[in-house]
Amino acid sequence: MRKILFASGDVSRVRLVSTVGMESETVFALDMLGRAGRTPFAEWHKKVHAELGSRAQTLKTLVKALRPTSALLSFRERPTQMHEEPLEAAGIGLAEAQAAIEEFREVAVRPTWMSIRRHLEGERSARGRILATGGVDRLLATLHSRVRWDSKSLQLQGCDGEDVRLDGRGLALAPSFFLHDxxxxxxxxxxxxxxVFPALPDPAGTGGEQVKRGERALIALVGRTRAEVMRALTAKSTTGQLAGRLGVSPAGASQHTGVLRQAGLITTERSRNTVLHALTPLGHALLGEV
Incomplete structure (x- = not known):
């Protein structure tokens, strides 16, 4: 069992975010791929397997080689020799592993990312209401059945590793779509x-695979990635934050924000050494149609 230890004032620094981004969700989805097509992911499982074909087996082997999930997350952030050795033992090179995960992301996560984000934003809003009515204690006490809160620490059952002292850094809480069960x-x-905790399942299907008509219109108007940028900017974000959430390079994110800014859909302002992007009223109105 791992603990997150709170000192005086740390409780006031707990905050909710809607997602840790597409790259982390891709890792959680990889873990889901290796399990039998369990509801509510049965249709997603079938569809992804059909698109990947025999390449799905390479991904399953990769996931087994890089267990636990924390190792796979660190591999996506920065591959090291610690990852290379188990991959080579499984007959997979580093470059092959990276390419396979990127293909998986494009097949299994990106096509419905906008809908997945919408679902996660709804989860964040629901948790926000718990925070508003019951305070941080109520929020932490109802977070997950495997999490225990005792006013001084969060006890994470089934989570290995050293205890973490917040020491004024604060704690973010983020729902995950694919961390189900x-x-x-x-x-x-x-x-x-x-x-990161599992969000409640989407009753409409994985990520809402039946994209709403308004969403299709938005994609047709600005393109899928720029539509995702607009979704991500329901809260002000830096270029780096956008890049992480969307699974694109900072240069790519900057290019998309430039086009959206010229179209009058977002604004960009500098605060000291940080550049912040936000939706304009027109951008909000356009999203409101989706």
Whole structure:
């Protein structure tokens, strides 16, 4: 069991975010791929297997080689010799593993990312209401059946590793779409500990595979990736944050924000050394039609 230890004032620094981004969700989806097509992911499982064909087996072998999930997450962030050795033992090279995961992301996650984000934003809103009415204690006490809160620490059952002292850094809480039926996972985002917990299943199907008509119109108007940028900017974000959430390079994210800014759909402002992007009223109105 792993603990997150709170000092005086740390409780006030707990915050909710809607997602840790497409790259992390891709890792959780990889783990889901290796399990039998369990509901509510049976249709997604079948579709992804059909598109990947025999390449799905390579991905399953890769996931087994890089267990636990924390190892796969660290591999996506920065491959090292620690990852290379088990992959080579499984007959998979580093470049092959990276290419396979990127293909999987494009097949299994990106096509419905906008709908997945919408579902996660709904989960964040629901948790936000718990926070507003019951405070942080109520939020942490109802986070997950495998998480225990005792006013000084969060006890993560089934989570290995050293205890984490917040020491004023704060704690972010993020729902995950593909972490379904799994224990919460502790990750680090920009130096801050983030506890990722499974969101409630989407009753409409994995990520809402039947994209709404308005969403199709938005994609036709600005393109899929720029539509995803607009979705991500329901809260102000830096270029780096956008890149992480969308699974694109910072240069790619900057290019898309430039086009959206020229179209009057977003604004960009500098705050000291940070550039922040936000939706304009027109951008909000356009998203409101989706």
């Amino acid at each position: 799994r224990d919460p996972v502790l990750v680090w985002e920009c130096g801050q500990p983030t506890l």
